Amino acid sequence: MLHVVPLGDAVEHEADDDCVCxxxxxxxxxxxxxxxWIMIHHSLDGRETSEDDH
Incomplete structure (x- = not known):
């Protein structure tokens, strides 16, 4: 399984399905x-919100 993890996020992500995100x-x-199968981790610093505005 591959993990896609946001870099420089507000938290450190765990490479498993129990990650806080x-x-x-x-x-x-x-x-x-x-x-x-790809595990897509979600940022917790709000970057998706700001990217949606562009």
Whole structure:
């Protein structure tokens, strides 16, 4: 499983599903049908809010 973690966030993220940010598990299928699971961690410094404004 791959983890996508925001850099320079307000907290240090744990590379597991118990991370304080409440990460989301997402399957991503390649062209060959092979599925890779990606754990997407959420920033806690509010950057998504400011990015949505652009």
């Amino acid at each position: 409440g990460p989301t598990l997402k399957p991503v299928a390649g062209a060959d049908g092979f599925v890779v």
